[in-house]
Amino acid sequence: MRVIILFLLFTICFSCTPTETKNQSTDDPEKEIVQKIVTNKDTIKQDTIEFISYNDDFDYSQLNGKKGKEEITFVNDQNNDRSFLRGDLIAIEWKSDSIYIAGDGETPENAQWIVSAKRIKDGNVSKFRKEYGKELKYLLSKEDELSESYRDHLYQLAEYYVANSKKDLIKLTIKNKEDLGYSIEKRNWENKDYYVLGFYTESEHKINTFQWLYIDPENDKIYEYDLPNDRLIYFP
Structure with missing residues (x-):
């Protein structure tokens, strides 16, 4: 009986001894x-x-x-x-x-x-600059004072639109290297403020505005104004 008890005690102690497993690595995981x-x-x-x-x-x-x-x-x-x-x-x-x-x-x-x-x-803007060879004109009302840096920013957006536009009048104006310009003003559309660019051509000192663009100042998204349907169309 004494032999059996000693054997059981030895077995219990052996099972309590911690053994090293695969998950216990000597390397530092954080390191x-x-x-x-x-x-x-x-x-x-x-x-x-x-x-x-x-x-x-x-x-x-x-x-x-x-x-x-x-x-x-x-x-x-x-x-x-x-x-x-x-x-x-x-x-x-x-x-x-x-x-x-x-x-x-x-x-x-x-x-x-x-x-x-x-x-x-070259992208379309680079190609446009080489083909057109002149700068776009722009008109800014005295009421809407803009910093020079933001005027430059709007110019880049206008240039991007012109370079990618499918409008026949814009493409013909660029091809003939005629003057193309835009006006700048602020407008509210459905309770949201936009910068609005009115693209125009000049003929005999008369301005012909043919396209309005709405610029969202929060994300620079461009929208064409669809006059017949009175809606804004996103321009990618």
């Missing part, structure tokens, strides 16, 4: 994650995107682009090339790195940084 982040941070990637715009209104300058239907934003502080126009196809090199937002406790956030960028194909 592995940190190493992986550092590796990804230093990796330079290549891509081709359609250029949309620059934006210098934040702590870091931005380059906005599009790949397919997806819009992508990159930090552009390390790239000095400002010659891209909307619609240009550009080849970029980029990497993941940290940014520090002022007023947010300097907490680091991950972001995509442009390392280099190069135009590889």
Whole structure:
């Protein structure tokens, strides 16, 4: 009986002894994650995107682009090339790195940084500038005071519209290199404020306004005004 009791005690003690399993690794998993982040941070990637715009209104300058239907934003502080126009196809090199937002406790956030960028194909705006060879005119009412930077911004949107428009009058005006201009004013449409561009041609000192564009200042979306049906049509 004494032998049986001793055997049972030995068996119980042995089962209580912790054993090492596959899940118990001597490596530090947090260290592995940190190493992986550092590796990804230093990796330079290549891509081709359609250029949309620059934006210098934040702590870091931005380059906005599009790949397919997806819009992508990159930090552009390390790239000095400002010659891209909307619609240009550009080849970029980029990497993941940290940014520090002022007023947010300097907490680091991950972001995509442009390392280099190069135009590889002209978009419609670049082609339009080469073909037309002159600037659009614009008229601004004294009541609507706009900063020079925002006037330039509206000009770029107007230029994008002209370069991509299917309107016969616009295409003929560009082909003949005749003067083309637009007026700028503010209007409210269904309880929402827009900047409205009225495109016109001149003939014998008379202005012929033939198309109104509504610009949403919150997202820069462009809408053509459809006069017969009194509605706005999104212009992509």
